[in-house]
Amino acid sequence: MSDFILEARSVQRSFESGEKQIEVLRGVDFQLKSGQSASIQGESGSGKSTLLNLLAGLDLPDGGDVLWKGESIDGKSGDVLSVLRGSLIGMVFQSYYLVPELRALDNVMLGGRISGKVEKIEERSIELLERVGLGDRMKSLPATLSGGERQRVAIARAMISNPRILLADEPTGNLDETTGDSIMEMLQALCREDSVALVLVTHNTAYASRMDDSWHLKQGVLELSERVE
Amino acid sequence: MPWYLHIALRHLFPQGKRFPFFTLMSVTGVSLGVALLIIVISVFNGFGHEIRTKIADTYGDARVTNGGILYDPDSLVASIEAQEGVTRATPYANGVVMLLFRNQPLYPIIEGVDMRSDEELDKLASYMTLGDIDDFDDDSLLLSSGFASQMGLLPGDEVDLYTPLMGLKLKQSGGDEVLLPRLLRIAGIYQTGWQRADENTIIGSLRLMQDLYDLGDGAHGLRVQFGEGLDAEEEAFTLTQSLGRPYYARTWMDSQSEFLSVLEFEKRMMFFLLFFIIIVSAFSITSSLLISVIRKTREIGLYRSMGATSRQVSACFCFQGLLIGVTGTMLGFALGFLVLAFRTQITQGISSIMGVSSSMKEIYAFSYLPVHIVPFDLVVISTLSILVAVLAGLIPAIRAGKLKPVEALRSE
Numbered sequence: 068m069s070d071f072i073l074e075a076r077s078v079q080r081s082f083e084s085g086e087k088q089i090e091v092l093r094g095v096d097f098q099l100k101s102g103q104s105a106s107i108q109g110e111s112g113s114g115k116s117t118l119l120n121l122l123a124g125l126d127l128p129d130g131g132d133v134l135w136k137g138e139s140i141d142g143k144s145g146d147v148l149s150v151l152r153g154s155l156i157g158m159v160f161q162s163y164y165l166v167p168e169l170r171a172l173d174n175v176m177l178g179g180r181i182s183g184k185v186e187k188i189e190e191r192s193i194e195l196l197e198r199v200g201l202g203d204r205m206k207s208l209p210a211t212l213s214g215g216e217r218q219r220v221a222i223a224r225a226m227i228s229n230p231r232i233l234l235a236d237e238p239t240g241n242l243d244e245t246t247g248d249s250i251m252e253m254l255q256a257l258c259r260e261d262s263v264a265l266v267l268v269t270h271n272t273a274y275a276s277r278m279d280d281s282w283h284l285k286q287g288v289l290e291l292s293e294r295v296e
Numbered sequence: 297m298p299w300y301l302h303i304a305l306r307h308l309f310p311q312g313k314r315f316p317f318f319t320l321m322s323v324t325g326v327s328l329g330v331a332l333l334i335i336v337i338s339v340f341n342g343f344g345h346e347i348r349t350k351i352a353d354t355y356g357d358a359r360v361t362n363g364g365i366l367y368d369p370d371s372l373v374a375s376i377e378a379q380e381g382v383t384r385a386t387p388y389a390n391g392v393v394m395l396l397f398r399n400q401p402l403y404p405i406i407e408g409v410d411m412r413s414d415e416e417l418d419k420l421a422s423y424m425t426l427g428d429i430d431d432f433d434d435d436s437l438l439l440s441s442g443f444a445s446q447m448g449l450l451p452g453d454e455v456d457l458y459t460p461l462m463g464l465k466l467k468q469s470g471g472d473e474v475l476l477p478r479l480l481r482i483a484g485i486y487q488t489g490w491q492r493a494d495e496n497t498i499i500g501s502l503r504l505m506q507d508l509y510d511l512g513d514g515a516h517g518l519r520v521q522f523g524e525g526l527d528a529e530e531e532a533f534t535l536t537q538s539l540g541r542p543y544y545a546r547t548w549m550d551s552q553s554e555f556l557s558v559l560e561f562e563k564r565m566m567f568f569l570l571f572f573i574i575i576v577s578a579f580s581i582t583s584s585l586l587i588s589v590i591r592k593t594r595e596i597g598l599y600r601s602m603g604a605t606s607r608q609v610s611a612c613f614c615f616q617g618l619l620i621g622v623t624g625t626m627l628g629f630a631l632g633f634l635v636l637a638f639r640t641q642i643t644q645g646i647s648s649i650m651g652v653s654s655s656m657k658e659i660y661a662f663s664y665l666p667v668h669i670v671p672f673d674l675v676v677i678s679t680l681s682i683l684v685a686v687l688a689g690l691i692p693a694i695r696a697g698k699l700k701p702v703e704a705l706r707s708e
């Protein structure tokens with residue numbers, strides 16, 4: 068049994084662009100232990116988000132394997148993967164992706180409802196929103212929230228299903244520096260307190276350096292540039 | 297409530313936001329279709345019901361005959377009226393006669409009614425358009441409106457009436473006995489609203505018919521009325537069984553089966569044609585939901601990233617079709633019943649705006665727009681409307697369910 072909660076072994080992924088075949092990932096290896104954090108850096112278009120989607124099981128590799136808690140996800144149907152993902156992985160996106168028709172509290176509760184973790188869902192959602200500093204904006208619709216507040220709601224939504232892994236795709240990409248800093252601090256604190264493994268895709272070197280492992284993706288190859296033992 | 301049903305509800309009816317335009321259009325389409333179906337079918341049923349009531353009124357719920365002449369109708373009346381479910385039985389006689397007026401002969405069907413029955417006379421009085429029922433006696437006739445206008449007869453005119461018995465008597469007596477035609481006065485003109493009764497029928501007294509057809513105290517049969525709400529066919533069957541041969545009870549439905557099937561066919565055709573409105577609104581639901589799937593593609597990707605299965609995503613959009621169908625049907629019912637409740641004011645309003653007379657009585661023999669609501673029709677309308685709305689939601693639902701999570705999240 069593997070020690071890693073999330074692992075990629077020789078993952079390959081390519082896309083067709085007209086008659087051309089573009090190899091985005093050329094045999095990527097990645098490992099993350101439970102409760103650890105890792106950053107993935109790289110230039111725009113280097114395949115960071117593609118790798119994150121593969122790690123989340125949202126996309127399937129052309130070659131290689133992705134393992135969750137030591138178990139390969141290869142051969143599992145889309146719906147089986149969805150259910151497993153709902154209980155294991157939380158995701159945070161650059162563009163927040165809040166449901167515009169739902170209030171902040173309902174957006175957070177939605178995460179729990181979809182993943183099937185509905186026990187005391189309202190109390191837990193309120194508690195999470197208070198932890199991310201939005202205790203007074205629970206009944207607000209996303210349209211009335213600032214970018215930072217929306218990202219906080221999105222983080223609370225990702226955490227409501229008690230995930231073991233949080234995948235964050237440039238969570239501060241749309242925010243100013245000050246707001247980005249506070250979001251990052253909050254994200255790290257939440258993961259630390261709840262022992263959630265964090266994978267952060269970012270362009271920001273300062274944020275990347277705060278993670279246990281720093282990975283760099285270049286020309287389809289992922290290299291470990293720094294590891295805090 | 298499952299999350300996908302909650303999301304479907306919020307997509308259609310968001311909190312604290314304006315009612316989405318696409319929801320409004322889809323629901324309105326179904327509502328208008330359902331309302332129109334309810335209004336037209338109920339009015340159609342109303343006309344049918346009125347006509348049936350008039351046929352039952354003029355024919356009776358059933359007629360009992362023995363295939364010949366009932367020589368002692370009063371004892372049969374007593375025996376039939378003692379039966380459970382029978383409210384009234386009255387003797388009648390009918391046949392064909394020749395009527396001569398200003399040398400113009402016509403051959404109407406004559407129906408002899410029992411003048412001892414107040415109910416029969418009251419019913420006749422309710423259909424009279426000219427003349428007075430009090431002037432009706434054994435030496436007078438009531439003419440149907442169509443027959444009266446064909447001959448140019450009015451109350452007070454006198455006509456000569458010849459029966460087939462005249463020729464028979466002449467033949468039987470070897471030319472010694474000649475029956476003279478009866479000179480009869482026109483007491484009134486009636487219109488039932490049932491074309492067949494209003495075209496070529498006249499009414500005389502039973503006594504007159506007994507004289508004309510040499511029936512003595514006999515009759516050709518008994519007109520039977522059953523209790524309110526009873527099934528005439530069932531009651532007639534029971535009556536036939538209990539009377540035994542040679543008596544036979546025949547309902548008005550048996551005698552008018554062809555006419556009734558035409559009425560039913562017309563109603564079905566109307567339903568079929570109007571249902572296309574619901575089908576058109578289904579296309580509007582499909583296009584609205586497809587637009588919604590495209591607009592919410594990234595949202596669908598998000599649901600999948602949080603653990604939603606493709607079936608749950610499909611159910612979300614399918615449920616929206618169901619919700620539109622249910623809401624539209626409910627509003628359609630409300631609108632339909634509202635229009636039916638104020639139909640008189642609406643028809644009068646339309647008539648006054650268009651500057652035409654709204655005298656429906658002149659055309660249909662009804663002074664109002666008749667409406668008859670049949671619960672079964674409402675069940676069929678609501679079930680089919682909701683079913684079509686659900687089917688309309690299926691295409692967008694399947695499309696939403698088939699979206700690949702990563703492509704959905706990447707979409708612009």
